[in-house]
Amino acid sequence: MSEEEQRGEREPGATPEQSEATPEPERAPDSRVEAESETGPAPRPGRESATGSGSASASESAASGPKAEPEPETEPKAEPETEDERRARWLLAREADDRRRRRTRIAAWCGVGVLVLGGAGWIAEPFVQDRMITSDACDGALPDGTMATLRAGAGDAEAHLAESEAETDTGLGRYTCEVANDAGGRVLEVRVYSRRDDVDRNLVRDFQSNGAHPASALPGGLPGFEARFGGVALVPECPGLGKDAAGLPRRLFVDVLGGHGAEPHQLVRAGAAVANKAAEKLGCDRDPLTVPAKDIEESEPEGVPSARAAGTTCAALARGPFSGAGWTVDLRIPEGPAPLTSCKVRPSGEDEDGDPYPPVARLYGLYGPEVKRVMFAEAGHSGVRTDKTRMRPWLNDVTAWATARCDGRPAGFKLRVSREDEGSDKPDEQVLSRRRLGRETMRAMLVSFAEKESAARGCTGLRLPSAD
Numbered sequence: 001m002s003e004e005e006q007r008g009e010r011e012p013g014a015t016p017e018q019s020e021a022t023p024e025p026e027r028a029p030d031s032r033v034e035a036e037s038e039t040g041p042a043p044r045p046g047r048e049s050a051t052g053s054g055s056a057s058a059s060e061s062a063a064s065g066p067k068a069e070p071e072p073e074t075e076p077k078a079e080p081e082t083e084d085e086r087r088a089r090w091l092l093a094r095e096a097d098d099r100r101r102r103r104t105r106i107a108a109w110c111g112v113g114v115l116v117l118g119g120a121g122w123i124a125e126p127f128v129q130d131r132m133i134t135s136d137a138c139d140g141a142l143p144d145g146t147m148a149t150l151r152a153g154a155g156d157a158e159a160h161l162a163e164s165e166a167e168t169d170t171g172l173g174r175y176t177c178e179v180a181n182d183a184g185g186r187v188l189e190v191r192v193y194s195r196r197d198d199v200d201r202n203l204v205r206d207f208q209s210n211g212a213h214p215a216s217a218l219p220g221g222l223p224g225f226e227a228r229f230g231g232v233a234l235v236p237e238c239p240g241l242g243k244d245a246a247g248l249p250r251r252l253f254v255d256v257l258g259g260h261g262a263e264p265h266q267l268v269r270a271g272a273a274v275a276n277k278a279a280e281k282l283g284c285d286r287d288p289l290t291v292p293a294k295d296i297e298e299s300e301p302e303g304v305p306s307a308r309a310a311g312t313t314c315a316a317l318a319r320g321p322f323s324g325a326g327w328t329v330d331l332r333i334p335e336g337p338a339p340l341t342s343c344k345v346r347p348s349g350e351d352e353d354g355d356p357y358p359p360v361a362r363l364y365g366l367y368g369p370e371v372k373r374v375m376f377a378e379a380g381h382s383g384v385r386t387d388k389t390r391m392r393p394w395l396n397d398v399t400a401w402a403t404a405r406c407d408g409r410p411a412g413f414k415l416r417v418s419r420e421d422e423g424s425d426k427p428d429e430q431v432l433s434r435r436r437l438g439r440e441t442m443r444a445m446l447v448s449f450a451e452k453e454s455a456a457r458g459c460t461g462l463r464l465p466s467a468d
Helices: 002-014 028-039 054-064 083-140 146-153 196-206 263-283 371-383 439-457
Strands: 161-169 174-181 186-192 224-227 232-234 251-259 325-330 339-347 361-367 397-406 409-417 460-463
Touching: 054 263, 054 460, 083 161, 083 174, 083 186, 146 161, 146 174, 146 186, 146 263, 174 263, 186 196, 186 263, 186 409, 186 460, 196 251, 232 263, 361 371, 361 439, 371 409, 397 439, 409 439, 439 460
Parallel strands: none
Antiparallel strands: 161 174, 174 186, 186 251, 224 232, 232 251, 325 339, 339 361, 361 409, 397 409, 397 460
16 A cells, blocks of 8 residues: 555544644734733643644654554643733723722822821920910919910920929928929929918018018019019918917918029919919918909019109108109009018119119018018118117118008018219219208108008007107
């Protein structure tokens, strides 16, 4: 049999892969690559497709003997991908990519938002804390605007508040309040005492046995004074606590300190407000003190014309050598019981440095056991004889004293005159010569002041210096 005939006999048994090479679809290679990119490499058939001629297949069959059955394919060949399928797959991939980009943008904007909000929170947090501390300080006693003044007095107006603490100890009769800033500076410190030993101890600090005493009472009719060692002090009565061992009405001592740059007039509002809160906490059962208006914090009192003293207990400063224009008075007259009254008169205007002229005459009313120490010391400095057991009034060229008892406590009324040296460059009308203000005029001024103060405070036993 010829070779062609043999081939013709075998042909029906040949598989399509062996008998003829299967033409690949036009996009098959791309489809396989794309399919692999989506689902991984496609599994390959167990046998490779015949790509040679039919003679090559016959030769292999002849050489190998009887025809062996072909190995079955493990997976059918991928069908050609239509244009619609390819477009659908592209759209799915595009949507997945868009979703991924949207997630990336959202995450990025969220990160930016967190940073912005975090930064805003970091910036806003100190201001929020300032407001919280301001509203809570001293049990909420501080009036509006006062904390801004106190922060400026602490030396750094930009420093934020860091902490505030208030405590009441009824057993010891004390109330404390403290506010500090984040620079470690004191913004406000108030210490209130109600026990007599504590009150007297603090008064001794300002009314000393060497004759020194506070130079000014507080403005606004408040019972207190500008402390000699900084800050201000208020000494209101505390009737709810009864009387002390000496049978005298109980009092509070309210010690008020600000920062190192705080002026006394800047502490007055805070002091009055906290004194009211302390009186409530300690059971004083009294009408609250009048808290001055905010403008008292803005600048130190400049005084008023001397004529404004008329009608007050310091009316003597509106008469005599001070009756004309060119004089200014500073009136600090408390509205009720207090440790100090002070009135000063000075030439109007300013000196060559732009500062107010110093006072040329001062009137003081001092009330309380501490008055004795001051008077005895001044008597010794002035050469006045005293038996150290009883205060005696006196008069000399620069000072004059009268005495009384007010609310069961000793009281002293004082006039002090500052005289210019010979050759002063001040105008004659601003110089208190002995001719213009001699002992007789000094005594008349002191008598007027002592009588008016005694009448206003219900004092008894007024003793005046002799006229000679």
